[in-house]
Amino acid sequence: MVFKQAYKTNKKKKRRSLWPGYQKGDGVMAVFMLIALIILLPSFIMWGVSFFIEEHFIVHEMMNALAAAGVSICFGIGFTGMVFGIKNWFGKMICVVISVIMLGIGYSFAETSSLLYKDKVAYENNEFEEMVAVPIGVEYEPPDYGLPKLMKLEFEELTIDVYNLEIFRRDYETNWKGKPLEIIYLPNSHFAVSVKEYVE
Structure with a gap:
C-alpha cells in the first residue's frame, strides 16, 4: 500500500516535470x-x-x-x-x-x-465652430526629437487640438503668444481647422 502511494507520487512529479520552469x-x-x-x-x-x-x-x-x-x-x-x-x-x-x-x-x-x-458630416459641409480668444495655456509635444510642435490650446471653456496644423513651438512663441487668435474648429472633437492671429 505504501509502495503504491509512493508510485503515484512519483508519477505526479514526472507529469509536472514535462513542463520545466x-x-x-x-x-x-x-x-x-x-x-x-x-x-x-x-x-x-x-x-x-x-x-x-x-x-x-x-x-x-x-x-x-x-x-x-x-x-x-x-x-x-x-x-x-x-x-x-x-x-x-x-x-x-x-x-x-x-x-x-x-x-x-x-x-x-x-x-x-x-x-x-x-464631425465627418460637419467637415464635409464646412459647418465649423469659430472663436476669438487669448489662450490661457498651451501644451507642447515632448521635445524628444526635432522641434516640438504645439499640441493643444487651452481656453476657459474648452481645449482645442492643433497638433495636425504642425505649428512649431518657436513660431507660436514668436508670433502668437499672448495675442488673440481666431480659431476655426470642429464641433465635437474640437480639432482645429485653422488658427491665425485675430486682426480687427
Missing part, C-alpha cells in the same frame, strides 16, 4: 500576451495606411487615433497579463498601475476617434 499563472499570462499581439498588428497596419490618406483629414485623424488606441490597449492588456506571471506583490502593483494608465489612454484615443466620426 512552468509556474501557475504562466498560461493565463500567455493568453493575455496573445490577445495583445492580435490587437497590436492591426494597429500598426492602420497607422501605416493613414500616411497614404493624409488628404482625407477626418479619416486620416480617425485612423491615427484608432491606431494609438490599439497600441495603448495592447500594452494595457500585456501588463494585465504580467500581473498573473509576476510573483511579488510590488511587481504586481506596478503592473496594475501601468495597465490602468494605458487602458485609460486607449479609451481616450478611442473616444477621440468616435468624436471625429461625428
Whole structure:
C-alpha cells in the first residue's frame, strides 16, 4: 500500500516535470500576451495606411487615433497579463498601475476617434465652430526629437487640438503668444481647422 502511494507520487512529479520552469499563472499570462499581439498588428497596419490618406483629414485623424488606441490597449492588456506571471506583490502593483494608465489612454484615443466620426458630416459641409480668444495655456509635444510642435490650446471653456496644423513651438512663441487668435474648429472633437492671429 505504501509502495503504491509512493508510485503515484512519483508519477505526479514526472507529469509536472514535462513542463520545466512552468509556474501557475504562466498560461493565463500567455493568453493575455496573445490577445495583445492580435490587437497590436492591426494597429500598426492602420497607422501605416493613414500616411497614404493624409488628404482625407477626418479619416486620416480617425485612423491615427484608432491606431494609438490599439497600441495603448495592447500594452494595457500585456501588463494585465504580467500581473498573473509576476510573483511579488510590488511587481504586481506596478503592473496594475501601468495597465490602468494605458487602458485609460486607449479609451481616450478611442473616444477621440468616435468624436471625429461625428464631425465627418460637419467637415464635409464646412459647418465649423469659430472663436476669438487669448489662450490661457498651451501644451507642447515632448521635445524628444526635432522641434516640438504645439499640441493643444487651452481656453476657459474648452481645449482645442492643433497638433495636425504642425505649428512649431518657436513660431507660436514668436508670433502668437499672448495675442488673440481666431480659431476655426470642429464641433465635437474640437480639432482645429485653422488658427491665425485675430486682426480687427
